[in-house]
Amino acid sequence: MKVSSILATKGTNVITIRPEQTVKEAVALLVERNIGALVVVNEAGQPVGIISERDIIRAAARREDVFSQPVGQVMTRELVVGLPQDDLISVAHTMTEKRFRHLPIVDQGKLVGIVSIGDVVKAQRDQYKGEIDTLTTQIMTDEA
């Protein structure tokens, strides 16, 4: 299974923020959309970083005026990006090994979505559940 099958059920609207916007705006968006991270994009729409709940908490521990800081100051810059054709199995492994929770997905240079570790785990769980379900149905209807 590929990353694209996760993106297929996430609409087309990717919620992003610009580096010059404030952390306060970022927090408002995270809460409003009930998500854990935002991709930070430049004018051209290219991802330049990611800002997560964790980044904000870490920054808050350093300084009290974190809310008025520009997103660009607080975001994580070392950005790993994925492709729609990335295999789920390798994405799951890379995300757990390198300990990041959100992976922006880029297609031909354009941001097309974001997948969280939760999405990946759910997709894998659904896949296993589906396989087990198919097998048990076969066995049960055989006996019936």
Next chain:
Amino acid sequence: MTQIGTDANPLRVAIIGAGPTGFYAADHLFKQSDLVVEIDVFDRLPTPYGLVRFGVAPDHQKIKNVTKVFDKIAAHPNFRFYGNVEFGRHITLSDLREHYHQIFFATGAQSDRRMNIPGEDLQGSHAATEFVAWYNGHPDYRDRHFDLSQERVAVVGVGNVAVDVARILCRTADELVKTDIADYALEALGQSRVREVFLLGRRGPAQAAFTVPEIKELGELADADVVTLPEEIELDDLSRASLERNPDPATIKKVEILQEYALREPTGKSRRLTIRFLVSPVELIGNERGQVVRMRLVRNVLYETEAGTLRPRHTDQFEEMSVGLVFRSVGYRGVPLPGVPFNERWGVILNEKGRVIDPDTQEPLVGEYTGGWIKRGPTGVIGTNKSDAAETVKCMLEDLANGLILNPSQPDAAAVEKLVRERQPNYFSYADWLRLNELEIARGRAVGRPRVKFTSVEEMLTALER
């Protein structure tokens, strides 16, 4: 506002598509306590079950047992089936809005992905989807012709569908007669002159999409030897390192099986199935009659993406092989439904967790939902659609609780039946199907087969004496 979902005012749901997703969605809805729901399931074909009837390979009869589960769901008194009724042709979105509170699209993936290489449309080059539908007796594909007088066949792709196609091509008439393969396909395949079948993977053995039982089965064919090439199943450095970091048992098993195939001595069986890796077709070459005669392949090497996936990259090494028949099995693809927003990029209905999304506002469209292959794309086994449908049904129940449902002017079953009768007098009910099912099984019993399918709508109408 009157409460919907009670005895007096049942929740009325239309499901478009009677594949696994349609049945699982109905089941989830029926299982809600405190909810009275009436479900009408429409399918463009007279028969239910979707790809379980027209996709799942005929030599995998056990998998088709899941239809017993579907029949149980259909036996619910509030379940109705309208077969041979096509959304967009016999009934439209605005019709449905007049009769239902919620509409669930479960139309699967009705088309195929292309390779986008020159020569793809030469005679003798087909989509695996068409071949699969043909041998399974799909009424729209029964008249297709595949030139089985050719000796050499290439199947592009190494997913489970490619494996199905290669396996069916390698089966003997004796093996096939024990299945419910369409009778015309049994005859054509019985006279097949195919000797060499090539399965072509663009990446290495560790990245192949097929699953362990399917690849194992290829080693147990009655009259075909299976072969892999030692230099292609030897893992490259990147694959080896990746497998060491992430020792996934299924991948390890797959590689072991493929390596064992390379060691096998030919046993003189009349057919040979060769599974190749790290090659991509770049061109199909035709003769003067426009018939495919050769395929040009490029060798690939693997590179690692940032997220750790090994992807193929073309080298400058090419080879040509002679083939007379080509099946591309590089994936299915969903098609748009009239009036329903579509996401071209992924070939699915535009949705969030199964709620259909308005492309202009990016907000959910009230009362419209989707599930299965047309929601998430053409991947996953039958059971995967169960949890997928459950996710959508959860959204439907949430929206119902919040009063976000359609407001139909005629929410009653009799009005729908009248409408369908007008638009498609030759519709099929579930009782019709159960009768056809008995007849098919009886026809099979007479000749020692599990079933002999009806493969045209006329045949089915005649069988029902209509």
